[in-house]
Amino acid sequence: MNGVLDEQFLQLQQLQDESSPNFVSEVVNIYFHESEKLLRNLRSLLMDKEFSDYKKLGIHLNQMMVSNVCVAFRAASEQNNRAGCLRALELLEHEYCYLNNKFHELFQIEQQRELAAGVRYPMHM
Incomplete structure (x- = not known):
């Protein structure tokens, strides 16, 4: 995954065992489901022409688990910079x-x- 979430993914793999063989895929599915919801919420907030509560962006960003893009997004939101927020959102x-595509590929390989x-x-006699 080219360094993105590598450490977290390895930690997840260590928690998976025979008693929970689907643990990693379940956690990843929850992550992507929640992330998709958060991204929709962020886009909805920024598309609202009346939007001015940039602190709300920070609340949503706290729940995201993805790289330095969130740092840039947070900086733009703290400066009330709509254009910067939209670039960071993209x-x-x-x-x-x-990440979604990489995890999909990874799970296919694993399967x-x-x-x-x-x-x-069958053994030949």
Whole structure:
């Protein structure tokens, strides 16, 4: 994942065991579901022409778990900079899509590996 969330992902993998074999995929699915909701909320706030409560952006950003884009977003929101917030939101949405695609690829590879490991060939007598 090119350094984005690598450490957190490794920590999640360490929590997964035989008793919770789907732990990582469940956590990742929750993360993406919640992130999508947060991104929609951020976009909705910024698209409102009457919007002026930049502190609300900070509340939503506190819940995001993604890289330096949030730092730039927070700086723009603290300066009441709508254009900067919109640029940061576009970057955040792009990063979200990138991560979503990478996790999807990763889970496909993992499923293929598990299927290959589970294949039992009949023994020849």
